[in-house]
Amino acid sequence: MKFLNDDERPVRRRRAQVISRRFDRIFTELHNIASFIGRFFKEVFLPPYEFKEIIRQCFEIGVKSLPLISLTGFIIGIVFMNQSRPSLAEFGATSWLPSLVSLAIVRALAPLVTALIGAGRIGSMIGAELGSMKVTEQIEAMEVSATNPFKFLVVSRVLATTFMIPALMMYTMLVALLGAFLNVNANEGTSFTTYFTQVFDAITFLDIFSSVIKSALFGFTIGVVGCYKGYHSSKGTEGVGKAANSSVVTAMFLVFIEELLSLQVITALRYL
Amino acid sequence: MKETQPVIDRSNCVINIRGLEKSFGDLDVLRGVDLDLYKGENLVVLGKSGTGKSVLIKIISGLLKPDTGTVNVLGQEVPKLKGRELDQLRLKIGFSFQNSALYDSMTIRKNLEFPLVRNRRDMTRGEVDRMVEVVLDAVGLSQTINQMPSELSGGQRKRIGIARTLILQPEIMLYDEPTAGLDPITCIDINNLINEVQSRFHTSSIIITHDLTCAKDVGDRVVMLLDGQFQRQGTFDEVFDTPDERVKLFHDYNFIN
Structure with missing residues (x-):
């Protein structure tokens, strides 16, 4: 000893x-x-329900993310199709490309990419916005004018992210599949009808449903993390920067963890 | 300086504080504060930075809870109020923040409308617009109605901040450092505005400041916060008529520098 x-x-x-x-x-x-x-x-x-603010946030979070989501989704479709081709070509199975790409996009890529873009763009926006409101006493100003700042700022944003991330995910799915179609059409000459028939044959209702639910969870996480970090920021402008940064890092980390856990649950459901 | 003598009802105490104590960790900020604010009166709370002046008005408006003591505002014990009751009381208290606290993402019109549309849901669009015009006119900034807060100067932001509190027609106004960070001419404008609010809207006010010119111009009564307690109280001249070195230093520093 x-x-x-x-x-x-x-x-x-x-x-x-x-x-x-x-x-x-x-x-x-x-x-x-x-x-x-x-x-x-x-x-x-x-009550009272902040419908106007929820709709405004849906616009800020959803509609204003469309350009970035469109570009990213489109490129992912093209790149994934391009990178998958050589492996399938070795076995003479390039006709399986639409099925492979649709499974990858619908089950994993679209929800994850949308959530990561959401964490980056929306999480940082919420964290910085609420953080600066906190350090400039705007949240207290709301409170003294008999308005519940938690309901007005937090509840509306979290609901907006929870609704809009699944909607954006569906849009990413569509754009990525279109990007993949352009690639497969240019290389294999696959027609639009044949491509989408193969795409929809490969996926099931559970694939789409689970992706929507997963995305809603990701959206909720992004909203809660952004709001929490912003609402509790301090130390002036330095705190605002930290809140924005921390919102992105924490939300991304949690999204990956949730992806891993949801994968286990969905796989178990699939083989029930 | 005041153009007309204010009507102060000394039989009607709108704020009554007794034995108020507040500390943050090991730091005792307020150590047994007693305060009365009478109807129609402008009360100036003087003190160095960090002496707990802002903490005092945040406790009055229910933003902070005291450790001990009673805080009675318009007949209601503030620390005991919650939810709707506290909101109802807050509608009668206007709080003008040190940095104005205007909502960055809203135009001046939206900033002014905000407390009104959320708390007076029975008002028509026309009535809301009319109230916005009245308070903007009162602070002399009607032309800024469609501008964003970032487009205004510091003095204009202060005025809009005051207008936003006035829109709910409060009985009590709490001003947190209304002249901080402003040039001397704008300070005089703000002082005149505080006096005008008192006479036109018949408010009772607590003005937190370390600016002696502001204290002299707007205060009907002045109290001095030192070491967490009110050490001096009276008219401006009475407060500074003392051999207390701490008080004299405060006076000399302000006026000599």
């Missing part, structure tokens, strides 16, 4: 204190996030 000498004891104690403080911080943060989500579910059902 090794005995610590006098020099080692304080160092070890300090290390233990640092670790203990870190755990404290992590659990406090988890508790705060849980309270934040709890408050969301409490407030979302209570």
Whole structure:
């Protein structure tokens, strides 16, 4: 048994204190996030309902993301089709390209790419917007004018992301499949009808349904993380930057975790 | 300076605070504050930065909870109020923030409408527009109605901030450092506006400031917050008629520098 000498004891104690403080911080943060989500579910059902603000946020989050989503989805379709061709060509199975691409896009690529773009564009936007509102006392100004800032700012944004990310995902799906069609049409001469017949033959209702549900979960995560980080930002402009950055990093991390977990659930459902 | 003498009803106390204490961690900010604000009165709270002046008005408006003490506003105990009750009281209190706190993403019209359309749902579009015009006219900025807050100067933003609080026709106005960061001429304009609000809208106000010119121009009564307590109180001249070095230093620094 090794005995610590006098020099080692304080160092070890300090290390233990640092670790203990870190755990404290992590659990406090988890508790705060849980309270934040709890408050969301409490407030979302209570009147007054912020329909106007929800629609405005849907426009900001959904419609204004369309150019970026269109470009990304289109390129993904083309690139994925191009990269898959050599492998299938080795087995003389290029006729399977539409089926392969449709499965990849519908089941994984469209939800994930939309969520990642959403985390980057929408998560940072929400984090920065609420963060700057917080440090410039705009949230307090709302509170003193007898308006519930949580309902007006947080509930509306989280609902908007939860509704719009699945809608954007469906759009990404369509654009990516169109991009893939252009590629397969130029190389294999596959007609529009043949291509889409093969695409829809390969996928099932469960594929689309699970992607929509998954995207709604991603959207909820992006909204909650962005709002939480922005709503609790401090330390002036530095805090706003941190809130925006942290919103993106945390949302992306959580999206990957959720993707992994949902994959297990959907696979289990598929073989029921 | 005030053009007309204000009508102060000393039998009607709109804010009554007793034994108010507030600390943040180890830092004791307010240590037993007692305060009365009478109807129609402009009360100036003077003090150095970081002495808890803003904390005091945030407690009055229910944004912060006190550790101990009673905070009675318009007959209601603020720390005990929640939800709708607190909102109803807040409609009677106007809060002008130090940095104006205008909503960046909204035009001036939308900023002014915001408290009104959310709290007076029975008002028609025409009535809302008319109220917006009235308060904009009161602060002399009718031409800015379709501008964004970022297009305004600091003084204009302060005025719009005050207009936004006036739109709900509050009984009490709380001004947090109304002249901070403004040039001397704009400060005089803001001081005149505070006096005009008092006489035209018959408000009772607490003005938080460390600007002695502002205190002298707008204050019917001045209290000085030192070490978490009100050490001096009276008219402007009475407050500074003291051998207390801390008070004299505050006065000399403001006027000599």
